[in-house]
Amino acid sequence: MSTLPFSATTPTSVSRVGLTARDAEALATYYRTVVGLQELSRDGSVITLGSPNRALLDIQSDKNALPDDPRAAGLFHTAFLLPSRADLGRWIQHAIDNKIQIGGASDHRVSEALYLTDPEGNGIEIYADRPADTWTWSGGEVGMSTERLDIASVLADVPEGDAGWQGVPENGVVGHVHLRVGNPVDAEDFWKREFGFDAVAHYGSAAVFLSSGGYHHHIGANTWQSAGAGRRKSGLTGLSWVEMRSSEISAETVKEDPWGTVIRTVPGLPG
Template sequence: MNDIIHPQTTIGHVHLIVSNLERSLRFYTEIIGFRLLKQNPYEAVLTADGVTPLVVIEEKADAVPKPPRTTGLYHFAILVPDRKSLAQSLLHLLESGYPLQGASDHLFSEAVYLADPDGNGIEIYADRPMEKWEKTANGEYKAVTEPLDVNNLLAQAGTEAWSGLPMHTRIGHIHLHVAHIEEAYAFYVQGLGFEPTTRMGTHALFVSAGGYHHHIGLNTWAGVGAPKPPANAVGLRVFSIVLPNEAEREKAVERLQHIGASVRRSENSILTSDPFGNEIELIIQYI
C-alpha cells in the first residue's frame, strides 16, 4: 500500500454553515470578491472562474454561534495567483472599511486575515516562489509569523479598479482546531497520507501533498481535548480533498480503513470524518 497521498492532491471547496444567507452572500461577493455560480433559497455556490465551486454557504434557520473552545474551522485560506492580486484584495478591504484581524508574513507566503459575519475565519494569501521557501535543519519548512510590510505590498496594487478575485484563485489550504495532535497525525498522515511539513511543538502540525508548505493546518489552540461544537453551530460543514483519479482515491480509502476511520460511500461521493467531527469529501479532478 502506498503510504503517501498523490503529490497532485489539493484542497477543493469549503462548505460553510451560516445564519443568514443574504448577509453572507453580500459579504462573499462584495467584500471578498467571489462570483455567484448558483443559488437556491437556502444555499449559494461561489466561484472565482465562473465554473469551479470554491465556497458553498448554507443557511440553517436554527444556527447558533460556534462556541470558542471547540474543534472545527480555524480558517480557510483563499490563494490568489500573485502578489499583485493580494495587494488589490487588501486595498479593497481597506477601502471597504471591513475589519481585519491581522496581516502576516510567513516567509513562504504573505497573508491577510479576517472573519465572515458569522465569525468563520478567512485567510487571503499569495505564495512566494517555492525556491524562496526556507527549510530548517530537520527538513521542515521554516514558518514564522512576522508583521506584513503593508506599504510595500500595497505598492504592487496598480491603478486598475478592483473587479473581484482573479479567475485562477483557489482554496489553498484549510486550518482546523483539533483536540489532540497525535490523533490528528494518525488520521491525516497515516490515514489520508499527507506528509508533515512543519511542527510547532506539541500544539500545531502542518501537512501537505507534493512538497507544498501546507494543505492542512491542525492545532490545539482551542484547548487540548476540546469538544466538538453543537451540530447546529455555524462553521465548517465539509471540505473536499481533490485527488487526480479514482485509483488514488481508492488508495486513500484503503489507508483510512486501515486505521479504522469511517468511510461512507454514496452514488457520487465518498465521505469521511476526522476524530474531531470535521467532515471531508474525497473527490476526483476530471481533466
C-alpha cells in the same frame, strides 16, 4: 490568464469548504463584497460562491442552527489563495478604500497574508504565496514564522494605472484550511494515514501543518483555542465539511476526522 497556484497542482489539494449559516444571504453578501467571490449558483438552501468557473464555498442556510463554539473543534479559517502578489496588493487597497476590518496581517516567509472574521464568526485568510523556490526546508520541514507584513511593499507590486480589485481572479483557490482540533498528534496521524499527507511544520505541541506534494500546507490543525475538544456537535453554524480533490482516487469518499469533521474527497486531476 493568471497562473494556477502551486497549492492546486499537487496530487491532493483543497477544493472547497461548506459552511452552515443562520443568515446565508447576509453571509453570501459578505463573501461577495469583502472577499471578492462571485455567486455561481443556488440550489435550494445552498448558495455556491467562488472564483470565475471554480466553486470554492458553499453556504447552507439553517435558521435554527446554534452559534458555533470557538473553543470546540471546527474551522479556524478558510484560506483563499490569490494567484499573485499584485492580486494581494489589489485586495489590500480594496480593504483600505472600503474600511474593511482586518484582524491581522502577517509575513509567514512562505506567504503573505491578511486575516478577518465573517459576520458569523468564521475565520478567513486572504494570502499570496512567495515563490516555492524561495522556501527553506530542513529535515523535511518548511521554514515558517509570523512576522509583521510590509503592507507598503505588497501595494508597490500593483502596476501604476492598474484597474484595481475586480474580485477574486481566475485561478484563485482555497489554498488551505486551518482546523480547530482537540489534539494535533491525533490530527497528524489522521491526515497521514487517511490522505498520505506529510507533516511539514510544527508549532510546538499546539499546531501541525500538513501537505501533499511539497506544498507548505494544505491543512493546519491547532489547539490554540480548542485543547482537549471532543467531537463537534451537530446543528451548529460554521464548518459543515471540507472537500478535497485527489488524482489518486477514482470515486468520491467521505471520512470524518477524530472530532467528527466531515472530509469528503472527489477524484480529479490537479487544477
